[in-house]
Amino acid sequence: MVKEFSKRLKYLREKKKDKEPKWTQGYVADLIGVARPTYTAYENENNPKQPPLETVDKLADLFDVSADWLMGRTNDPSPKKSEKEMSLFFYDGLEGYDDLSPEEKEAFREHMYDEARQAIELVKKLKKQGKRGGMYER
Known part of the structure; x- marks a missing residue:
């Protein structure tokens, strides 16, 4: 699941960056309140650690996707606010x-x-x- 998380996270950020160059790893790190190296590790497919659930929720909200999709638990990226x-x-x-x-x-x-x-x-x-x-x- 961690590799899927890394791939999807990088995909979402780069998709935003294609439209707005400010969407760097440092920019996203600032938005969710983590250090840049910490965020960089999240996008690193070789990182064996999963981020805290609170951070996953922040990222899902930021990119307007479901946390389950971001973590690779589902193929439906739509956010499900009612479940939360x-x-x-x-x-x-x-x-x-x-x-x-x-x-x-x-x-x-x-x-x-x-x-x-x-x-x-x-x-x-x-x-x-x-x-x-x-x-x-x-």
Whole structure:
């Protein structure tokens, strides 16, 4: 996923740069609040580290694409603002969530995203097998 992220990020920036030369790596780094070498590493396909989720969200907003597309999780680049709003709504009022640090909240959201994807795959598998999915059944 990191290589796909790097390719897509570089593609988006260079596409902007074709129209406006100011879209350098340094310019984007300033816009999202990271050091230029940090941003340069994001575009480097050999960089094994994934950026923090908060940074991915900033980049997705900046380039008007979905974070999932930017990370290579989908081929649909359209931003899905309603999903972000829904996820914020889901966690609002969840006991203990507000007590977490920003880093802990990010880790929690990533874990819940993975759990939700696994649940979706399970439901699809059960449906494909023709088995009743209990509470997943409609």
